[in-house]
């Protein structure tokens with residue numbers, strides 16, 4: 001089977017590398033020449049643990065990268081993994097999807113049946129839209145010479161390889177028999193956890209031989225498209241809920257990590273996604289909740305829980321700033337160190353990160369802000385050029401002579417810091433840990449006045 005992945009971003013490059021490692025001839029197509037050049041030189045266009053090693057092992061063997069759509073002619077399965085950003089009103093901008101569909105249509109072969117797969121997160125009805133664009137451009141008949149199906153991607157940045165090789169579930173949205181057969185064949189080794197050996201030596205995580213088989217679920221195309229948004233919005237609601245509970249814990253003297261633990265012991269609730277933070281952010285939850293809400297409003301069926309979770313999330317960002325203000329009183333002339341600019345650890349992705357909101361607000365209130373992130377400084381700088389912050393080479397340098405350190409992203413590097421040395425370099429050793437990952441008493445022994453979110457005093 002010949003595979004094509006359109007787009008070499010967080011989804012496309014991982015998908016392409018994974019299928020090439022499973023033995024399929026895989027061509028990644030991107031219009032961005034520098035990303036293609038990086039792939040061809042054995043480097044990853046994004047920071048994702050293990051990905052560079054995987055690309056280096058398969059590039060030129062089963063993995064190919066190009067700006068040309070030529071490989072579409074001999075493709076059996078084409079994954080579309082281009083971006084679907086938000087417009088200001090929350091609706092999704094499908095221009096990249098439409099352009100990719102147009103280019104596929106111009107190159108599609110008459111001589112073979114091709115399955116075109118929407119892996120990008122797209123609104124219900126997008127498979128039909130892509131299908132009609134391809135029909136128009138190619139002159140071929142949908143469902144006879146090609147079909148467009150939905151197969152949403154559920155990978156998390158920072159764990160992308162683990163999630164692609166060992167997913168919880170694979171959702172296929174199609175009622176086309178030949179397409180369903182082809183997808184079953186393609187995913188067989190992933191479902192039965194057989195394919196990992198090809199790539200296991202490049203993994204940074206240990207394979208758990210007891211890991212349950214991936215669930216494989218076939219449904220109609222629209223339900224599959226809906227599952228992706230419904231799942232992401234549900235997770236966002238869950239985090240907003242525990243963040244609200246954390247705020248209440250502070251008022252009542254309860255301890256949110258214990259509350260979350262006790263709640264999560266109920267298998268109906270589950271222990272995951274109950275970690276407190278300054279709010280969820282990143283390239284997916286904000287845009288996907290906005291699109292889901294926007295669609296629901298268009299159809300007169302407003303998703304009020306999603307709307308409230310979005311408002312609650314903004315409130316959480318603001319609450320973090322209020323706590324900083326409360327501790328430092330006036331922020332005028334104060335110097336604050338922000339550790340972590342990415343929306344979560346183990347990624348360089350600084351799109352729609354909570355750090356940009358929090359930092360902008362601190363600057364507005366008169367603070368000088370020094371920042372550090374192990375991987376995200378370049379993207380943060382390019383996306384937030386209007387923010388006047390001091391970028392520092394190390395967390396120690398960022399903390400130098402500051403009035404407070406605020407840990408926004410819980411990179412392992414920060415958890416391993418020699419905090420005693422950090423405290424000594426500061427003007428006032430206040431430490432605000434928005435992820436509750438540092439040990440309270442240990443930080444006090446290191447010389448800090450420590451504060452977390454939702455912690456018992």
Ligand code: NAD
Nearest residue numbers: 007008009010011030031032082083084099100120121153
């Ligand atoms: P991205 O912005 O990192 O990558 C998109 C890539 O597509 C870019 O490299 C861009 O140059 C390329 N591209 C744009 N138009 C093209 C065209 N016409 N032909 C070829 N290449 C083209 O995006 P991403 O983060 O990988 O997300 C892609 C989609 O997957 C989005 O819908 C997103 O919601 C969804 N998704 C993302 C993640 C994630 O963790 N980032 C996880 C699950 C789903």
Ligand code: UGA
Nearest residue numbers: 153154155156157239273274275277280281282284343344
């Ligand atoms: C999320 C989903 O988890 C993936 O399944 C999905 O494929 C992806 O979005 C997508 O559609 O793009 P991702 O955005 O990479 O993945 O990261 P998450 O681990 O879900 O975290 C999202 C945000 O929530 C981060 O800001 C994170 O710090 C925050 N979070 C997460 C919490 O504040 N608490 C938690 O308990 C979990």
